[in-house]
Amino acid sequence: MKNQLLKGDALTLLPTLEACSFDALITDPPYASGGLTAGARQKPPSEKYVQGGKSALHADFAGDERDQRSHLRWMVMWLSECARLLKEGAPVCLFTDWRQLPLTTDALQCAGFTWRGITVWDKTEGVRPQLGRFRNQAEYVVWGSKGSMPLQRRAPVLPGVIREPVRKADKLHMTGKPTALMRQLVRICEEGGRVLDPFAGSGTTLVAAQLEGYSWLGCEMTDHYVEVAGQRLAAL
Numbered sequence: 001m002k003n004q005l006l007k008g009d010a011l012t013l014l015p016t017l018e019a020c021s022f023d024a025l026i027t028d029p030p031y032a033s034g035g036l037t038a039g040a041r042q043k044p045p046s047e048k049y050v051q052g053g054k055s056a057l058h059a060d061f062a063g064d065e066r067d068q069r070s071h072l073r074w075m076v077m078w079l080s081e082c083a084r085l086l087k088e089g090a091p092v093c094l095f096t097d098w099r100q101l102p103l104t105t106d107a108l109q110c111a112g113f114t115w116r117g118i119t120v121w122d123k124t125e126g127v128r129p130q131l132g133r134f135r136n137q138a139e140y141v142v143w144g145s146k147g148s149m150p151l152q153r154r155a156p157v158l159p160g161v162i163r164e165p166v167r168k169a170d171k172l173h174m175t176g177k178p179t180a181l182m183r184q185l186v187r188i189c190e191e192g193g194r195v196l197d198p199f200a201g202s203g204t205t206l207v208a209a210q211l212e213g214y215s216w217l218g219c220e221m222t223d224h225y226v227e228v229a230g231q232r233l234a235a236l
C-alpha cells in the first residue's frame with residue numbers, strides 16, 4: 001500500500017478511507033489536558049504546557065482546548081471511525097497523560113475496542129523536578145484491540161515500560177515523542193503491516209513505522225506540522 005500523509009481534519013479524512021485496511025492504530029491525539037481548571041485547559045498549548053522552561057519553542061497545534069465532556073465525545077467519534085478502518089484483531093495504542101488516563105480508557109471502550117492494558121513511557125529523570133512532589137516522569141499508552149487478539153501474532157514480546165528520554169534534537173513538535181520510543185511501540189503491529197496515525201504531528205509514528213518496515217498513513221491538520229512531518233519523511 002502507498003504511504004500517505006493527508007492534510008486536514010481526521011474526522012473528515014478517516015471516512016474516506018477503505019474499511020479493514022489497517023493493521024494497527026498508533027496515535028498521540030491532543031490530550032486536552034494541562035491546568036487544574038477548565039478555564040486553564042482552554043488556553044492554547046503554548047500557554048499551558050511547559051516547554052523546557054521557555055515558551056514558544058514549538059508552534060501551537062489544533063484540538064487541545066475541549067472540556068472533558070466534549071473531549072470524550074470527540075475521542076469516541078474518531079475512534080469509532082478507526083474501528084471501521086482496522087482489521088479484526090488489530091492493536092490500538094493511544095498516548096495519554098495521568099489526567100486523561102480514565103477518559104482515554106473510557107473512550108477506547110465506548111468506541112467498541114477491547115481494552116488490554118497500559119504501557120508506561122518513562123521519560124527518565126531528565127524531566128523537571130518539583131520539590132516536595134513526585135516527579136511527573138511518565139506518560140501512558142492505553143492499548144487494546146479490535147475484537148479478540150490471537151496469541152500467535154507476527155510480533156515480538158514488547159516491554160511494559162519503555163524508558164526513553166526526550167532529546168531536543170529529536171523533538172520537532174511541542175508534544176513530540178522520541179523516535180526511539182515510537183520504534184519500539186510500532187512493533188505491536190504485525191510484521192510488514194500498515195499503521196494508521198490520525199494525529200501525526202511532526203510525523204514521529206510514521207518515521208518509526210517506515211524505519212521498522214511498515215507501511216503507514218497519517219493525518220495532520222496544523223499546516224506547520226504537515227510541513228515538518230513531510231520533510232522528515234522525505235529525508236528518510
Ligand SMILES: C[S@@+](CC[C@H](N)C(=O)[O-])C[C@H]1O[C@@H](n2cnc3c(N)ncnc32)[C@H](O)[C@@H]1O
Pocket residue numbers: 008009010011028029030031061062063064172173175176177178198199200201202203204205219220221222225
Ligand atoms: C499530540 S500531537 C502529536 C505529536 C506527535 N506524536 C509527534 O511526535 O510529533 C497531536 C496532533 O494532532 C493534530 N490534530 C488535532 N486535531 C486534529 C484533527 N481533528 N485532525 C487531524 N489532526 C489533528 C494537532 O495539530 C497535533 O499536531
